[in-house]
Amino acid sequence: xxxxxNRVIVEVFEGAEVRHALLMYLARRRMSMKLINQLTVxxxxxxxxxxxxxxxxHKEIRIKFKGKK
Amino acid sequence: MRxxxxxALAAMMALTVxxxxxxxxxxxxxxxxxxxxxxxxxxxxxxxxxxxxYPDLLILSAGDNRSGEPLNDMYEIPAYPMVxxxxxxxxxxxxxxxxxxDSGQRxxxxxxxxxxxxxxxxxxxxxxxxxxxxxxxxxxxxxGITVGVIGAVALSPLGIPESHPDNTVDIRxxxxxxxxxxxxxxxxxxxxxxxxxxxxxxxxxQFSKELPWVDIIVGGHSHTQLKGGEMHNGxxxxxxxxxxxxxxxxxxxVEDGKVVKCMAENIEIRGPKNExxxxxxxxxxxxxxxxxxxxxxxxxxxxxxxxxxxxxxxDAYIAESKADxxxxxxxxxxxxKHATGGFTVSDVLRLDPFQNEAxxxxxxxxxxxxxxxxCYDNDNRVFPYVGGMTAEYxxxxxxxxxxxxxxxxxxxxxxxxxxxxxxxxxxxxxxxSNSKRKDAGRGIxxxxxxxxxxxxxxxxxxxxxxxxxxxxxxx
Numbered sequence: 001x002x003x004x005x006n007r008v009i010v011e012v013f014e015g016a017e018v019r020h021a022l023l024m025y026l027a028r029r030r031m032s033m034k035l036i037n038q039l040t041v042x043x044x045x046x047x048x049x050x051x052x053x054x055x056x057x058h059k060e061i062r063i064k065f066k067g068k069k
Numbered sequence: 070m071r072x073x074x075x076x077a078l079a080a081m082m083a084l085t086v087x088x089x090x091x092x093x094x095x096x097x098x099x100x101x102x103x104x105x106x107x108x109x110x111x112x113x114x115x116x117x118x119x120x121x122x123y124p125d126l127l128i129l130s131a132g133d134n135r136s137g138e139p140l141n142d143m144y145e146i147p148a149y150p151m152v153x154x155x156x157x158x159x160x161x162x163x164x165x166x167x168x169x170x171d172s173g174q175r176x177x178x179x180x181x182x183x184x185x186x187x188x189x190x191x192x193x194x195x196x197x198x199x200x201x202x203x204x205x206x207x208x209x210x211x212x213g214i215t216v217g218v219i220g221a222v223a224l225s226p227l228g229i230p231e232s233h234p235d236n237t238v239d240i241r242x243x244x245x246x247x248x249x250x251x252x253x254x255x256x257x258x259x260x261x262x263x264x265x266x267x268x269x270x271x272x273x274x275q276f277s278k279e280l281p282w283v284d285i286i287v288g289g290h291s292h293t294q295l296k297g298g299e300m301h302n303g304x305x306x307x308x309x310x311x312x313x314x315x316x317x318x319x320x321x322x323v324e325d326g327k328v329v330k331c332m333a334e335n336i337e338i339r340g341p342k343n344e345x346x347x348x349x350x351x352x353x354x355x356x357x358x359x360x361x362x363x364x365x366x367x368x369x370x371x372x373x374x375x376x377x378x379x380x381x382x383x384d385a386y387i388a389e390s391k392a393d394x395x396x397x398x399x400x401x402x403x404x405x406k407h408a409t410g411g412f413t414v415s416d417v418l419r420l421d422p423f424q425n426e427a428x429x430x431x432x433x434x435x436x437x438x439x440x441x442x443x444c445y446d447n448d449n450r451v452f453p454y455v456g457g458m459t460a461e462y463x464x465x466x467x468x469x470x471x472x473x474x475x476x477x478x479x480x481x482x483x484x485x486x487x488x489x490x491x492x493x494x495x496x497x498x499x500x501x502s503n504s505k506r507k508d509a510g511r512g513i514x515x516x517x518x519x520x521x522x523x524x525x526x527x528x529x530x531x532x533x534x535x536x537x538x539x540x541x542x543x544x
Contacts, residue, residue, distance in 0.1 A: 001319025001509065013499050015231055022502035027447050029325065031409050033501060043270070043293060050310045052103070052137070053292035054167075057223070057269035 004060040006056035010057050022063065039063045078452065084244055087542040094214050094261055095123040096322040097336075099130050100289025101166065101311035102151070103137030108313035108338050109154040113345030114282035115316060115336055116158050128159055132222065133287030134167025137312065137429045139418050139518070140356055148172055148180055150355040156185040157348055162165075162207055164220030164265040165190040166289060167230035168235055171514065174199045174368050175424035189220030189265060192248035196239040206252055209258065217259035219252050220281075221245040222267045233514025246276055249283075256282040260326050263287055270295075277304035284328040285321060296332035303330035361418070364411035366525035370534035372407040375399065376454055378420060383456025385524030390427060390513055392493040394437070394458045394476075394484075397517075398444055399451035401425070401495060412525055421518040425495035430510035432492050434484040434528055438474045438504055439504035440492075445471050447501040452539055453494075458484060460537040468544070 002011050003016050003021045010024045022036050042062045049061065097119055099112065121128045134155065135141060135148035144150055148171075165188060169177055178201040181188045206219040211542045218318070220482065222230050223245065245268055255262055262283045266273055269291035277286065281303060285413035288308035298307040298319060308375045309315045319333040372378050386395035403420055432440065441460070450469045452462055457479065463472040474516040478482040495517045499510050525531065 021501035045330030057291035
């Protein structure tokens with residue numbers, strides 16, 4: 001199952017939640033796992049989604065650090 | 070003069086009729102509550118307040134009422150607390166979310182029977198042997214407005230909802246859109262048609278093109294936070310993020326039997342203090358559940374290290390999922406001591422509190438080594454615990470970088486680099502172990518804490534004193 005996070009495609013296990021995809025994204029970018037709590041996650045429409053959301057319902061998400069415009 | 074009075078009266082009567090024909094339907098909706106029982110007293114208060122204003126308030130849930138809180142999910146009758154609380158809040162209907170199937174067929178049938186509201190899902194057809202009372206739709210009379218509510222749940226590429234496949238055996242699932250379209254005739258019978266959807270926001274938007282005869286989609290599944298609701302292709306869609314952060318109050322205006330306007334607002338559930346005191350007391354009762362002190366197994370010798378408890382967890386993964394080998398990130402083992410005596414449900418939930426799902430992967434020996442190496446790098450450079458094998462690993466004493474791993478089977482032979490092994494670990498470990506592998510893995514629909522509980526119950530007695538499967542080779 002693939003998910004595009006900003007411009008990066010990550011492959012996650014079936015049944016994964018958005019948090020797992022973000023952890024993979026952070027690991028791939030060699031960033032601290034703790035940063036996951038500082039991210040705002042939105043779908044392609046710009047709606048906020050939470051970390052427990054199922055990846056299967058999102059083909060693409062956008063992330064940014066909280067407070068950053 | 071008489072003519073004037075008569076015409077004025079006629080005009081007033083016309084106005085009255087017109088006013089009578091303009092009616093409002095009020096809906097309070099939730100989705101993906103995931104057993105946030107701590108929020109139910111506040112939701113009860115919101116429902117009571119709205120009901121005082123609008124006696125014909127319709128209260129709906131778009132599914133995934135359970136899974137996410139051990140107090141609920143591991144109750145003696147799993148997920149009964151949420152059903153009980155929803156009964157008191159006064160829910161009129163729920164659809165099935167994929168997580169409702171986590172109860173298993175018999176568990177779900179029992180919960181539906183205990184619900185004071187119907188379970189609606191048009192694309193789910195349980196075999197009669199389950200005695201599972203799922204209806205495709207239900208009509209409600211809300212102060213003279215006839216409301217038809219249809220339910221639907223999303224299916225994975227396997228054609229079943231995302232839950233453990235065992236939980237969906239002998240239940241037939243059909244494509245949601247086709248199942249909904251079969252109920253098109255409801256348009257003629259109803260003033261308002263509501264689709265209670267556990268399909269996800271994107272699917273709701275896609276379906277909106279095909280469902281001009283539906284008035285409003287009360288959505289769930291993708292945990293999408295909308296600002297009230299949105300109009301897509303003439304169809305009004307609502308949804309909130311999960312665990313009852315917010316609920317939605319929708320107002321549907323009906324004139325001459327037709328919906329002319331939909332509006333919605335979010336209501337904050339987490340935070341504000343007003344709550345329904347009866348529900349609060351019931352939540353307190355469920356929170357002091359004696360079932361959490363239930364002894365699963367006797368500990369014959371004390372656990373004295375993280376590794377001993379990590380080995381217990383890894384053995385549970387293998388035994389309960391029939392894997393060849395398993396591993397567990399060290400940071401996921403939350404205490405290192407357990408005295409002799411009873412190992413309780415509460416002890417397991419303290420040991421493994423993260424609600425991580427168990428994930429199964431088919432990996433070659435080389436892929437397994439690579440994955441464990443990445444797990445080490447991203448889990449504070451602590452080597453993961455293992456089951457079904459032992460591990461020898463070399464660490465650079467200065468940089469703490471991992472220099473090499475040798476995995477040995479139970480007979481002390483090296484694991485083959487090329488052979489495939491069925492590996493089970495937890496979802497967090499899979500996510501942080503970003504190695505190259507052909508199989509991305511699949512969740513088995515059970516949390517790892519549940520596997521540990523099942524294992525302890527099956528074992529009856531456990532003794533791990535002195536068990537050591539990791540050897541650090543000094544350079």
